[in-house]
Each structure stands twice: as C-alpha cells, then as structure tokens.
Amino acid sequence: MLVDLVQLTIFGLVVGGIFALGAVGVSLLFGILRFANFAHGDMMTLGAYLALVFVGPLALPMWVAFPAALAGTALAAVAIDRALFKRLRRASPVILLISSFGLALILRSLIQIIWGPENIVYWTDIVLPWRLGEIRIRPPHVVMLAVTVALVVALHLFLTRTRIGKAMRAMADDPDLARITGIPTERVILWTWALGGALAAAAGIFLAVDTRLNPLLGWNVLLPVFAAALLGGIGKPYGAIAGGFLLGVAGEVSTLVLDPVYKPAVAFAVIVLVLVYRPTGLFGGR
Amino acid sequence: MELVGLLSFLVFFLTLSGIYAVMALGLNVQWGFSGQFNIGIAGFWAVGSYTAAILTTPESPFHLGGFGWPFLPSALVAALLAAVIALLIGLICVNLRTDYLAIATIGIGEIIRLVLKNEEWLTNGVRGIPAIPRPFSGLGRELEALLFLGLVVATILVVYALVERARRSPWGRVQRAIRENEPAALAAGKNVLRFRLEAFVLGAAIMGFGGALYAHFAGFISPEAFDPLFATFLVWVMLIAGGSGNNIGAVLGAFAIWALWSGTQFMTAFLPIEWAARAGAVRVLLVGLLLQVILITRPEGLLPERPPRPAVRD
Amino acid sequence: MTALLEMRAVRGGYGGVDILNGIDLAVREREIVVVIGPNGAGKSTAMKAIFGLVAVREGEIRFKGQDITNMAPERLVPLGLSYVPQERNVFPSLTVQENLELGAYVRRDDAAAELAEVLALFPVLEERRQQAVGTMSGGERQMVAIGRALMTRPELLLLDEPTAGLSPRATELIFERIRAINQKGVAILMVEQNAKQALAFADRAYVLVGGANRYEDSGPAVLAHPEIAEMFLGG
Numbered sequence: 001m002l003v004d005l006v007q008l009t010i011f012g013l014v015v016g017g018i019f020a021l022g023a024v025g026v027s028l029l030f031g032i033l034r035f036a037n038f039a040h041g042d043m044m045t046l047g048a049y050l051a052l053v054f055v056g057p058l059a060l061p062m063w064v065a066f067p068a069a070l071a072g073t074a075l076a077a078v079a080i081d082r083a084l085f086k087r088l089r090r091a092s093p094v095i096l097l098i099s100s101f102g103l104a105l106i107l108r109s110l111i112q113i114i115w116g117p118e119n120i121v122y123w124t125d126i127v128l129p130w131r132l133g134e135i136r137i138r139p140p141h142v143v144m145l146a147v148t149v150a151l152v153v154a155l156h157l158f159l160t161r162t163r164i165g166k167a168m169r170a171m172a173d174d175p176d177l178a179r180i181t182g183i184p185t186e187r188v189i190l191w192t193w194a195l196g197g198a199l200a201a202a203a204g205i206f207l208a209v210d211t212r213l214n215p216l217l218g219w220n221v222l223l224p225v226f227a228a229a230l231l232g233g234i235g236k237p238y239g240a241i242a243g244g245f246l247l248g249v250a251g252e253v254s255t256l257v258l259d260p261v262y263k264p265a266v267a268f269a270v271i272v273l274v275l276v277y278r279p280t281g282l283f284g285g286r
Numbered sequence: 287m288e289l290v291g292l293l294s295f296l297v298f299f300l301t302l303s304g305i306y307a308v309m310a311l312g313l314n315v316q317w318g319f320s321g322q323f324n325i326g327i328a329g330f331w332a333v334g335s336y337t338a339a340i341l342t343t344p345e346s347p348f349h350l351g352g353f354g355w356p357f358l359p360s361a362l363v364a365a366l367l368a369a370v371i372a373l374l375i376g377l378i379c380v381n382l383r384t385d386y387l388a389i390a391t392i393g394i395g396e397i398i399r400l401v402l403k404n405e406e407w408l409t410n411g412v413r414g415i416p417a418i419p420r421p422f423s424g425l426g427r428e429l430e431a432l433l434f435l436g437l438v439v440a441t442i443l444v445v446y447a448l449v450e451r452a453r454r455s456p457w458g459r460v461q462r463a464i465r466e467n468e469p470a471a472l473a474a475g476k477n478v479l480r481f482r483l484e485a486f487v488l489g490a491a492i493m494g495f496g497g498a499l500y501a502h503f504a505g506f507i508s509p510e511a512f513d514p515l516f517a518t519f520l521v522w523v524m525l526i527a528g529g530s531g532n533n534i535g536a537v538l539g540a541f542a543i544w545a546l547w548s549g550t551q552f553m554t555a556f557l558p559i560e561w562a563a564r565a566g567a568v569r570v571l572l573v574g575l576l577l578q579v580i581l582i583t584r585p586e587g588l589l590p591e592r593p594p595r596p597a598v599r600d
Numbered sequence: 601m602t603a604l605l606e607m608r609a610v611r612g613g614y615g616g617v618d619i620l621n622g623i624d625l626a627v628r629e630r631e632i633v634v635v636i637g638p639n640g641a642g643k644s645t646a647m648k649a650i651f652g653l654v655a656v657r658e659g660e661i662r663f664k665g666q667d668i669t670n671m672a673p674e675r676l677v678p679l680g681l682s683y684v685p686q687e688r689n690v691f692p693s694l695t696v697q698e699n700l701e702l703g704a705y706v707r708r709d710d711a712a713a714e715l716a717e718v719l720a721l722f723p724v725l726e727e728r729r730q731q732a733v734g735t736m737s738g739g740e741r742q743m744v745a746i747g748r749a750l751m752t753r754p755e756l757l758l759l760d761e762p763t764a765g766l767s768p769r770a771t772e773l774i775f776e777r778i779r780a781i782n783q784k785g786v787a788i789l790m791v792e793q794n795a796k797q798a799l800a801f802a803d804r805a806y807v808l809v810g811g812a813n814r815y816e817d818s819g820p821a822v823l824a825h826p827e828i829a830e831m832f833l834g835g
Contacts, residue, residue, distance in 0.1 A: 036385040038325075087582050094323060094384050098526065099581050101325065105519055106574035112567035163705065166694070170702050173691040180651065180685065181748065182677030182706040215567075223396055226389045236693060261404045268393035272378055275386050 003134045008252040014141045014210065016248020017148035019221065021203035023228035023240035024155065025196025031172030031235025032192050033085070035096035040200055040225060042107035044218030047073040047201020048208040049111055055122050062122070066147075069205060070198040077197025078190055104219065112215045120213040144206045151202055152241055155195075159237060164191050172235035224251065224267035230274050233281020243281070290428075297431045299548060304438035305499050307540035309521045311445050311533060312492030318531035318591065319449075319458060320485035321465035323384045326391035328517035329398035330368045330490045334497020335507050336402060337364035339415040342502070346417075349410035357421040357437075361498035368494025369487045371398075376486045381479050395518065403509045414508025418501050438499060442537060445492055450533050452488070461485055462593060519570075520547065523577045531591025538588060547573060602665065604629050604756055604787050605650070605681075610659035612649050618657065619645045621811040625789075627756060632778070632788045634819060636795045637808035638831070643791040644686060646808070647760050650789075651683045652676060663756070678706045682749035686760040686791075689745035692734030696725050699733055699744050703751030711751055718747040721777060739770030743777070750781065757781065759790040771797070799823040 022044055029037045050072045054065030084103065088096050129136040159165040164187070171178040171188050179185055203225075204218055211217070228247045232239025247270060254266045274281070309327060316322045341360035345352030355363075371394075379390040402409045409415065422433040452458050464471040464478050472478055501507050520543065528539020550572050554565035561568070580587070603626040613619035619642045627633045635643050648654040650661055652671050661669045663681060673683070682703075691699050700718055704711035719726045722743040728736065733744050742762055749757055762778065763771040771794060779801055782788050792798035799805055802819030807828055815828060822828055 030385070036389060038388075084578060084582075091581075091585065094321075095581055095585055097323065097385060097388060098522065099578060101519065101522070102574045102577040102581070105570050106578075109567035109569075109571040109574065113561075113564045113571065116563065117567075166698055166702060167705060170691045170694060170698075173693050174688055176653075177685070177688055177691065178702075179673045180653070180683050181702055182674045182752070183702065184674055184705075223389075223393055226392075230386070230389070259404070262397075262400055264393075264400060265397050268390075268397055271390060271393055275382055275390065276378060279382075279386075 004256060005253065007135050008255065009249055010135070010137065010141070012249030012252035013245060014144055014206075014248070015252060016245035017145055018203045018206045018210070018244075019224050019228045019248050020241040020244025021148065021151065021199045021206070022218075022221065022225035023232065023244045024237045025192075025199050026225055027229040027232060027234055027237055027240035028168065028172050028192050029196050030229065032168070032175060032189060033093075033096065034175070035093040035100065036226065037196075038097065038101040038222070039080075039103040039107060040196070041218030041220070041222035042104045042111075043073060043077060043197055043200040044204030044207065044221070045111055045215060046076060046107055046204070046218075047197070048204035048213055048217055049115055050201065051205045051208070052115070052120065052122065052213060066202070066205060070201045073201035073204075074194040074198040077193040077200075081190065081193045108215050108219065115213075115215070117215055122209060122213070140209050144209065147202070148206070151199065155199070155237065158195075164188065168192055168195075169237070172237075223264055223271075224248075227267040227271045227274070230271055231281060236281060239281050294428065294431065297435050299544070301431070301435045301438050301503060303541045303544035304435070304442055305496055305503060306521060306524060306544055307442050307537045308438075308445055308496035308499065309493055309517075310524045310528065310536040310540040311442070311449055312489045312496060313521050313525050314489075314530060314533060314536040315449055315452070315485050315492065316489035317525065318533075318536065319453060319461040319465070320482055320489075321384065322380065322482060322486055322489075323388040324391045324486070324489070325388050325518055325522075326393075326395035326398075327493060327521050328512045329391075329395035330372065330493040331497040331500065331517050332398055332402060332507075332509070332512040333368045333371055334361075334364040334494035335501035335504075335512070336409060336415070336497075337367045337494070338498035338501040339418045339507055340408075342419055343415060343417055344419075346410075346415075348413070349406070349415055350408050351415075357498075357502060361495055364498035365491040365495040368497065369491035372487045372490030373483070376483045380482045380486050399509055399512060402512070409509075412509060414506060414510070416506045418505050418507065420502055420505065434503065438503075441495065441499060445495075446533055446537065449488075449492075453533065457481070457484075520544075520573070523573055523580075525587075526577065526585075527580050527587055529587030529589035529591060532587070532589045535587055535589035535591075542588070543573070546576070603627060603662075604631075604664060605789065606662045607646070607650065608659050608661075610646070610649055610656055610661060612654055612656040612658070613645065614654065619654075619811050620649060620656075622659065622813075623649075623808065623811065624813055625806060627787050627789045629755070630782065630785055630787055631803045632782050632790070632801060632819075634795070634798045634802040634805045635789070635791045635808060636799070636805060636822075637814070640810075641808040642811035643808055644760050645811070647683065647758050647789070647791060650758060651681070674706070677752055677754075680752070680755040681758070682752055682754035682756070683758040684745045684749045684760065684762065686764055690733045690741050690748070693732055695730050695732055696736075696744055697729040699748050700725075700751055703748035706752060714751045714753060718750050721750075721780065722747055737770075739766050739773065742766065742770070742774055746774075746777070746781075750786075754786060756787045756789065759788060759792075761791050761793055763792070763794050775801070796823065 022040060026037055026040050047069050051065045051069035054060045054068050055062055084099060085096060088099055127139050129138045159169055167183045167188050168191060171183060171185060207217055224247050228243035229240045231243030231247060247267060251263050251266045255263060313327060316324050338360045340351050341353045341355040341363060343351045344354060375394055379387055403412055420430060421437060422430050460476055460481055464481055468478060524539040524543045525536050527543055529535030550569040554568050557565060605627040607623055607625040610620050610623045611618050623646055637643050645654055649656050652673050656669050660667060663679060668676060700715055704714060724740060725743055733741060763774050775797055778788060799819040799822055805819045805822040806813060807815040
C-alpha cells in the first residue's frame with residue numbers, strides 16, 4: 001500500500017508538472033485578458049506536434065527540438081492574438097471565450113489535417129525503468145520533472161526580476177490599474193501570449209512523451225489544467241503551479257480507491273469545490 | 287429515381303437540422319435569455335438520447351432496457367432527466383461567473399461521457415445501443431421518414447411557442463434584466479439565483495427532448511455520437527450565427543449552419559483521395575473560421591435580439 | 601497665470617449616457633483643488649474623463665496647454681499627470697517595492713531617487729518593502745497607492761477620495777502627507793467626502809451637482825458658505 005502510494009505520487013508529480021505548466025498560461029491570460037482560453041489545450045497539442053517536426057523529419061535531438069518547439073508555439077500564440085483576439089479586445093469577455101472555443105477547433109482540425117488523426121510517438125525505443133526497491137522510476141519522468149523545475153525557476157526569475165515580468169503580474173492583478181499606471185498593456189499582452197504558448201508547448205511535449213501524440217492530446221487535459229488555475233486563484237501564476245502539482249498527485253492517488261477511468265472526475269470535483277467554497281483559490285484571497 | 291433520392295435527402299437534411307434547431311432553442315434559453323454559458327450541451331443531449339433509447343428498446347442482454355415505452359412518454363422522461371441533472375448541477379454552479387460556469391459545464395459533459403462509456407450494464411459502453419425503434423415504423427421507409435420530419439417540425443413549433451412566450455413574459459424581462467445588470471436586478475429584489483436556475487433547467491429539458499428525437503432518428507447511439515466538439519460546438523455556432531436572444535434566429539441559424547455544414551461535405555468530396563480521411567477536419571476548420579468571421583464582423587448574428595416593448599413603462 | 605489643467609464644457613459618460621453635462625474646471629500650478637458634491641454628481645467621472653477612462657463627447661481638456669481630450673492613460677503619465685483611483689488602486693499580490701517600481705514603468709530607468717523620496721514621505725513603507733500590499737491595512741495601501749503615483753514625478757496628482765474608509769487617524773495622516781506633497785510643488789486635484797477637513801486646506805474648491813458646476817470659491821469660503829455647508833457638510 002505504501003509502495004503504491006509512493007509510486008502514484010511520483011506519477012502524480014510528473015502529470016502535475018504538466019498541468020502546472022499549462023495552468024500558468026491559463027491563469028495569466030485569464031488575469032490579463034479576463035477570459036478562460038479554451039484553446040490552451042490545443043496550443044499544448046500544437047507544441048507537441050511542432051517538436052515532432054524537429055525530431056522527426058528534421059532528425060534533431062530532443063534537446064534542440066524542445067526549445068525550438070517552445071519558440072514556435074510562442075510565435076504562433078502571438079500571431080493568433082494579432083489575427084484574432086486583438087480584434088476582439090473591446091468585445092465582452094464572453095465573446096472572447098466563444099472565440100477561443102472556436103480557435104480550439106481550428107487548431108485541432110489543422111493538426112489533424114497536417115499530421116492525421118492517428119497516434120504517433122517521438123521514439124519507438126523502449127527505456128527500462130530504474131528500480132528502487134519495489135518502486136519503478138522511468139528515466140524520461142526524471143528528465144521531465146527536472147526540466148519542469150528548471151522552467152518554473154526561470155519563470156520565477158522572469159516574473160520577479162524583469163520589468164516586463166513584473167508588469168505582467170501587475171496586469172494580472174488589475175488590468176485597469178496597470179493602464180492607469182502607464183504600463184504599455186498591449187506589449188504585456190503579447191509577452192503573456194508568448195509565455196503562455198511556450199509553457200503550453202512544454203506541457204504538450206511532456207504529455208506526448210508520457211503517452212502518445214494525437215490531435216486530442218491537449219483538449220483531454222484542459223479540464224485539469226483549468227482546475228489547477230482555479231485552485232491556485234486566477235491571475236496567480238505561483239498558485240497555478242501549486243494547483244497543478246496538487247491536482248496531479250490527487251488524481252493519481254485517487255486511483256487507489258476510484259476506478260481509474262473516472263480520474264477526470266477528480267479534476268471536476270476539485271473545480272466545483274473550489275468554485276463554491278474558495279472562489280479566489282486555495283492560497284488566500286485579495 | 288433521381289428525384290426520389292433528392293427528396294429523401296431533403297427530408298433527411300430537414301430532419302437533422304430540425305433536431306439541431308431544438309438544441310439551439312434550448313441553448314437560447316440558457317445563453318440568449320439568461321446569459322449562462324453552457325459548453326456541456328453534448329452531455330444533456332446524450333442524457334436525452336440514452337434515456338429515450340433505454341426506455342424504448344426491446345430487452346437486451348447488453349444494456350438496461352426492455353421497457354418498450356412509446357415515443358412521447360419516453361421523450362418526456364428524457365427531458366425530465368436532463369432537467370433533473372441540470373437542476374443538481376445548477377444548484378451548485380449556476381450562480382458562478384460566466385467563465386467559471388463554462389468550465390464547470392465542460393466537466394459535466396466529460397463526466398456524462400465517461401459514465402456512458404464505462405457503465406456497460408447501463409449503456410453497453412462504447413459499443414452503444416442499437417435497434418432504437420422509430421415512431422411510425424411499419425408504414426414504409428419514405429412515409430416513415432416524412433412523418434418523423436413532421437414530428438420534428440411539430441416539436442420545433444411547440445418549443446418555439448413555449449420559449450417565445452417565455453421571452454415576452456415578465457419572466458423573460460427579468461432574465462434580460464439579470465443578464466444585463468445583475469446588481470440592479472438583485473437590488474430590485476429579484477431572486478437572481480432562482481431565475482437563472484429556471485432558465486438553465488428549462489434549456490436543458492429542451493435539449494433532453496431534442497436528444498430523444500435524435501436517438502429515434504439515428505436508430506443507434508454510442509458515446510462517439512456525442513463528441514463534445516461536434517454537438518456542442520455546432521449548436522453554439524448556430525445560435526451565434528442566427529442571433530442569440532432571438533428565437534427565430536436560433537432556428538434559422540440551425541438550418542443555415544447545417545446547410546453550410548452539409549455543403550462542406552460536398553466540397554470536401556472534391557478533395558484529393560489522400561485527403562479523404564481528413565475531410566472531417568477540413569469541415570471543422572471551415573466552420574471554425576466562419577465562427578471567427580461572424581464574431582468579428584457581426585457578433586449580434588443574422589437576426590439580432592429585439593427586446594419586446596415593455597408592457598408598462600417604468 | 602495660465603492653468604496647469606483646464607476642463608472646458610466637458611460632456612461625456614458611459615455607453616452614450618452622459619454623466620458630465622458641461623463641466624468647467626481648472627487647476628493652477630502648485631494648487632490644491634478639492635471637488636465636492638452629492639453622490640452621482642459626476643466627481644469621480646470627471647477625474648476619469650481627465651485620465652482618458654471615460655469618453656469625452658464634447659468640450660476639451662488641456663494639460664500644460666496641450667489638448668489631452670480622450671488621450672489614453674499610458675500617454676498621459678509621461679506628460680506629468682498621475683491618478684489614484686478610489687478603489688483597486690494597488691496591485692495586491694505585489695510587494696510594496698514592486699508597486700512603487702511599477703509606478704515608474706514609463707521612465708525606463710530604475711527611479712532609485714524617486715523611490716527613496718517616496719519612502720522618506722511614508723517611512724512606514726520602508727520597513728515593509730518586501731511585504732505583499734494585499735496583506736496591509738487600508739491606510740498603508742493608500743500610502744502605497746499615492747506613492748506609486750508619485751514615482752513619475754507628476755506635476756499634477758489626481759486623487760479620488762483618498763481617505764474613503766480610513767480611520768480618523770489614518771485620514772489625518774493622509775491629509776497631512778498630501779499637504780507635504782503639495783509643498784514640494786505638486787498640484788493636487790482631489791475628490792473628497794471628508795469635505796470639512798479637505799476644504800480647510802484647499803486653495804480652491806468646486807461644488808458639482810448633476811454633472812455640472814454649481815459653485816466655486818476658495819476652500820475656506822466654500823466651507824463658510826451656509827447653503828453648501830447645509831447641503832454637503834452635515835450642517
């Protein structure tokens with residue numbers, strides 16, 4: 001039982017890291033543009049497929065493909081904002097919400113058109129897990145966790161040490177006050193899309209390494225990603241990270257008592273509980 | 287022969303768009319009247335379809351069934367069950383901010399889909415429920431199809447009459463007031479939670495009834511049929527294109543978008559053969575782009591909402 | 601003497617509904633000007649109109665002779681204008697230091713001198729530099745809000761009810777600091793509910809009713825005006 005618990009916690013941390021990376025973008029975008037980006041899951045999918053281009057046809061190693069895919073997705077996110085959301089800046093947040101829902105389908109169908117609907121893997125070689133007593137650890141999981149931690153540290157430095165990073169946090173706190181302060185809000189919005197896109201790509205690649213690439217990859221985790229962002233409190237990137245890990249572990253550990261097919265229900269239950277009892281997130285209100 | 291084929295296609299087309307029109311009317315009550323963002327349409331649709339299927343199919347070792355009910359009572363129970371589920375969810379979620387409600391409703395849709403997929407004793411899991419009887423069966427294919435179309439049209443008329451009356455009633459005016467200025471409605475002593483819950487439940491019941499129609503039309507249902515993308519997204523595009531808040535707009539939008547959707551099928555028929563497997567994605571892409579164009583250029587839709595003149599000026 | 605800020609016959613409001621029905625208002629250099637009036641008189645709306653947050657439909661607003669009507673806030677701040685809204689005027693999840701630094705965002709340098717000056721003005725903030733503003737008291741938040749607005753070295757500071765919801769002691773302190781800021785040469789335009797206290801040190805005051813000017817005089821004269829005293833100052 002204890003072994004199971006430890007094993008599941010390890011899986012949970014890996015999955016939680018993926019949720020966390022996705023949730024940071026959702027949380028910041030929600031804080032700054034005041035809408036839930038339903039296309040975030042499909043941005044994750046896009047990042048995963050961009051990495052496939054680099055490791056597949058271009059035959060580059062993953063450590064090159066990874067940053068390239070992050071940069072590509074960041075650019076795509078910025079381009080999407082220019083082409084679409086910028087035109088809707090004055091519209092009500094609900095119009096943005098509907099638009100992002102449509103965008104999710106556009107991205108997904110584009111991916112399906114380009115890469116087809118079938119499951120794809122980056123590599124076919126099988127890596128044997130390490131054994132620590134009865135606990136098994138997959139080497140890719142270690143790498144993924146390490147890179148997740150590195151990305152979180154880099155994010156922290158960006159948000160606390162750079163002008164634009166501080167402006168981003170300020171704008172997520174209160175977009176109106178940011179304008180009044182003279183912060184160039186359009187620039188901050190672009191940076192937020194870029195950051196959200198890059199982190200979504202990282203999450204998507206990890207997810208694809210852990211499972212398989214397919215056009216529904218990101219959409220399937222949108223619910224726990226939103227749950228993580230809500231759990232952490234909207235507009236609070238650190239809360240989103242904590243929320244992601246918490247949800248990842250909770251989801252895996254829940255399989256001790258719950259049929260694993262109902263794992264997504266855990267995310268839903270968390271969403272409902274948070275919304276009803278702590279609408280400002282678990283980690284304190286304003 | 288050619289003509290008969292064309293006519294039967296027309297009947298098929300009108301029936302399916304009619305079912306979507308029922309869905310769009312249901313969504314219009316939730317979104318157009320009351321401003322509640324439901325992305326779980328597929329869930330309520332599926333509840334309606336499965337309820338109708340289970341109540342009307344002959345006994346089967348693979349799923350719950352064998353009740354052998356006729357169409358109307360089973361469809362009403364389908365609507366009722368969708369309404370009950372909406373009520374339970376609504377009691378928790380309906381007072382949330384629009385975006386939060388939207389997130390909660392994807393969760394609902396997802397859980398309903400999981401249950402349908404995994405509770406085999408109830409639904410036969412992914413293999414689905416076949417042999418759902420058609421009303422008017424035994425009258426010959428053509429007549430049967432025609433009569434079913436009549437049933438769908440009758441449903442649209444009844445639902446339209448109902449929701450249009452609701453829209454013009456004081457109840458509809460309060461819904462609009464809440465949507466446009468909740469604090470003011472609260473200050474005026476309106477029980478906002480109750481009004482929103484009523485709209486949410488009414489919309490879900492209409493969707494449940496539409497789901498029953500769909501089950502009988504399709505004859506076979508499986509969780510695949512309730513892809514959130516397909517069911518939910520198309521209904522949304524229909525309502526937005528038609529004009530949310532406007533009931534005629536909702537119906538018109540359903541027919542127009544379904545025509546367009548069917549049209550893209552002809553278009554993708556001309557795609558090179560190696561693209562055949564991707565035709566579905568091309569069609570979704572086109573409709574997705576259409577939605578963006580509508581949102582940017584004409585967000586109020588083909589027929590914008592026209593608030594009825596208030597009976598008494600205040 | 602030409603005015604630093606001048607509003608002439610300004611009409612405007614939200615979504616086609618005018619709240620301002622022809623407002624005239626002027627602030628000269630180094631002046632403290634207080635705006636009072638009943639609820640819904642358009643006091644806060646006038647402030648927002650100056651700062652480009654409410655659409656001006658008619659009339660014009662000039663700052664240092666330049667037309668700033670309907671100019672976006674991010675262009676106003678570099679001109680020497682700062683605004684402290686009544687509510688939501690700090691970034692709660694950021695620290696005191698970050699709030700102040702962001703006030704100087706338009707300046708591009710690190711604004712160390714301004715930071716030191718603000719901390720000297722509000723010594724309480726010095727020891728709380730790394731504390732998240734969301735965890736602080738109303739009075740301290742107000743200090744952060746005013747401090748943030750001072751980081752660009754404005755020539756004119758717009759304050760919307762800076763003492764709303766504060767204890768009498770905190771109110772006293774904020775008013776005292778506002779006078780200190782003014783003594784350094786910053787002109788102040790202030791909407792205030794604690795009208796008696798504010799009028800006592802105001803150079804001039806405007807009384808707005810129904811989105812239009814009703815009365816205007818020196819602060820003490822408005823305070824002494826029997827009708828106005830009865831209307832707004834509680835007899």
